[in-house]
Amino acid sequence: MVVLVNQAAAGLPVAVGGMALPSLAPMLETVQPAVVNISTTSYLSPGSSRLFQDPFFRQFFDLPERRQRSQKETSLGSGVIFDANAGYVVTNVHVIEGADEIRVTLADGRQLNAEVVGLDAETDIAVIKIPAKKLKAIRLGNSSRLRVGDFVVAIGNPFGLNQTVTSGIVSALGRTGLGIEGYEDFIQTDASINPGNSGGPLVDLNGELIGLNTAIFSKSGGNIGIGFAIPVDMVKKLVAQLVQFGEVKRGQLGVIVQDLTPELAQAFNLSDSHGAVIARVLEGSAADSAGLRAGDIVLELDHQRLRNGADLRNGIGLMRVGKSIQLKLIRKGVTRDVIIQLSEARAETSEAGQTIDGGRLHRRLDGALLGQHYSDQYPNEGGVVIVEIEKGSAGARVGLEPGDLIVSVNRREITTLSEMEQAVRINDKSLRLNILRGNSALFLVLR
Helix, strand or coil: CCCCCCCCCCCCCCEECCEECCCCHHHHHHHHHHEEEEEEEEEECCCCCHHHHCHHHHHHCCCCCCCCCCEEEEEEEEEEEEECCCCEEEECHHHHCCCCEEEEECCCCCEEEEEEEEEECCCCEEEEECCCCCCCCCEECCHHHCCCCCEEEEEECHHHCCCEEEEEEEEEEEECCCCCCCCCCEEEECCCCCCCCCCCEEECCCCEEEEEEEEECCCCCCCCCCEEEEEHHHHHHHHHHHHHHCCCCEEECCEEEEECCHHHHHHCCCCCCCCEEEEEECCCCHHHHCCCCCCCEEEEECCEECCCHHHHHHHHHCCECCCEEEEEEEECCEEEEEEEECEECCCCCCCEEEEEEHHHCCHHHCCEEEEEECCCCCCCCCCEEEEEECCCCHHHHCCCCCCCEEEEECCEECCCHHHHHHHHHHCCCCEEEEEEECCEEEEEEEC
16 A cells, blocks of 8 residues: 655634735624525326316226325425515525425524515515524625626525625626526626525625525536526516515516617617617507607617616516506607506517418528418408428528517518518519517518
């Protein structure tokens, strides 16, 4: 046996030149009492038919009684005490969703049962309540003051390892379009976030909450230095509604927007490319009643400068039904202010009715099955939806995708298949399509 002995490396000195080395310990001592571990238990019934579980059915067919064992499923996550006096704890929806039992473990070791106060799946924010006795709430910061490069600390319970602390920096701000949540404005950080960190706090060096850890970008499920947190400014607005109503009563403007790109800014003779372009105004909506039009460029929401379309969507998504907002916009070179009262948000549904082969209309639409689009919410709104797209076809190569909604052709608004056919006949050499795709809008030019 060979034993290798290495000389022990010298530890870091306590002080250099009479000055103590910086440490996060004093800050963490004030923050960690507000961080909790959340464990949930769900009882799953066997996947047998409900018919065979009906006692009358079993008695009628003289079926023997069966003892069914429920399956127990557990999960772990983190949370942060938001209001010590009321006992409110904020976490992620995906941490507690579907749980039959929620158990909260405090930093001092106490274990308490919790009940759900409210949750919002669109932002993955949930509020639960524990007995309010000798609790310490976290101090709330201001995420709007964050800058890329600021130092941050993530605290949580990754893999069940209580009160784990990791540090890093703010890698990016305003991350959207990730498909993680319905409303996205994430803080990106390289502070290590792993399974079990969800719902835990992201704090600055002052120990103030600036984000709620919610997701990581990883192909393996482990941390690779790309984590995302919900900004505390968003959390504060939504928690107030969740506590009051148990849900978020989200207002709706009734527009489809796209980013004001440098190319569009140049086309509109604008020197700056910040803002959101209204691509579509839904009939009967608050925006329609206020006179907004497709092509309007929204620069500000309640005196806050908009960077892009996501800023407008997120801003409206955090506001209550009935709230009056002020938009600063440009229409045909003229700046104007518009006051709008938000209406209730309602889901829009669509279905495909009559269909035609896109190749019949234009060679660039070959391989696309076109169908009529209908809206239950706005019965007079329509368009042509891409029902199917053949892989490798001309339609696929130009960028069309299933679910795309075509609302105008060569600047002519269309609501039906027949209107689209007419618009194509007028100029079949090239097609300029205005398409709605999810929460975004885009233009495609087919030649």
